[in-house]
Amino acid sequence: MNWKARLLKLSGLMPEMDDAGSLAWGTLADAAEDAELVFLGLDEGKACFAAVPPEGDSSPRMANPQLWSLMATLRADDLALYGGARSIVDWHARHRFCAACGGATKIAKGGWQRTCTSCSTEHFPRTDPVTIMLVEHEGRLLLGRGLGWPERAYSALAGFVEPGESIEEAVAREVLEESGIVAKEVGYIASQPWPFPSQLMMGCYAIAENDEITLDTTELADARWFTRDEVAASMNGDADAPMNTPPKQAIAHHLLNWWLEKHA
Structure with a gap:
């Protein structure tokens, strides 16, 4: 009604x-x-x-x-x-036009599909898989600052999963590409939909084989290692903390809490 x-x-x-x-x-x-x-x-x-x-x-x-x-x-x-x-x-x-033939599409199935009016190709809303990972080396955590981010804003490294990759492979590749760090022993922690516009964030944890950072300046403005005390101070909002942590709505915030509890 x-x-x-x-x-x-x-x-x-x-x-x-x-x-x-x-x-x-x-x-x-x-x-x-x-x-x-x-x-x-x-x-x-x-x-x-x-x-x-x-x-x-x-x-x-x-x-x-x-x-x-x-x-x-x-x-x-x-x-x-x-x-x-x-x-x-x-x-x-x-997505008002068909990727197959260029024809106009119309809404279908209550809005969870679009159908081409010319070739009848069916199109569905996309979800893009993204790995977001905490990388640890001898009790320290690797965090990065994205291009255009405020000076003290740091978060977990993240990147899209490419076709043909597993989650573990995507974690290792992204960490190596962005920081020069070799990541191993990748494990899954939790996931979060991040529909801005269409990501599914898959939170992971890995161990680093090395700690010398080689920064990819086309992806990151900075990356560095943080101790547990530094992460804890930042999460507590201490004025003299070395960084600002991600907002509570983001999975990165929950991953940092998980890591702090892991080392409590």
Whole structure:
């Protein structure tokens, strides 16, 4: 029933907020007449939808400080819902034409598919696998600072899994390429969807065979080894800590907590 349906209010890809600081919702009557609607799921029996915006977002996520600020303030459940909705409607906005023949595509299966109107090729939302890894050498942790990041911002190294690679192979390759460090004994810790726009972050841990860093300056601004005390001070927010740690919403933050508890 339409009266039970809710529409997530978006301004482009950014959400509108209500007076309580939560995601704002309207009804299907608020959608444009020709809007493509994506079914997000059911919430207490009410069908939830989001409308596909006119344009997607091809800019790097670090180039959107408004998005980072929003992520720090949203409740965890709202952030998860918004993240999934943003990812799927952004995909639709950027895939209105078929990669096989160039024909126009139309929305299908409640928004979880697009079908070419010319050759009938079916297209599905993508998820990009990314390894993010803690690399340890004799009680110290290798962390890096990305290009364009603030001076004291450090996090775990990360990179996309390439076709034909295992998770373990991707960890070893990315660490070697970015830092010159040989990583071995790769293990899995946890995963996190990161739908900005479409990553699945796979958290890993590895042991380094060497500690001399050879920095790839096309990927990182800096990389260095941090002791347990330095990581702990940073996670505690100490003013004299040597770095700023990743936000609590990011898997890197939880990986650092895991490492600290491992060495407690």
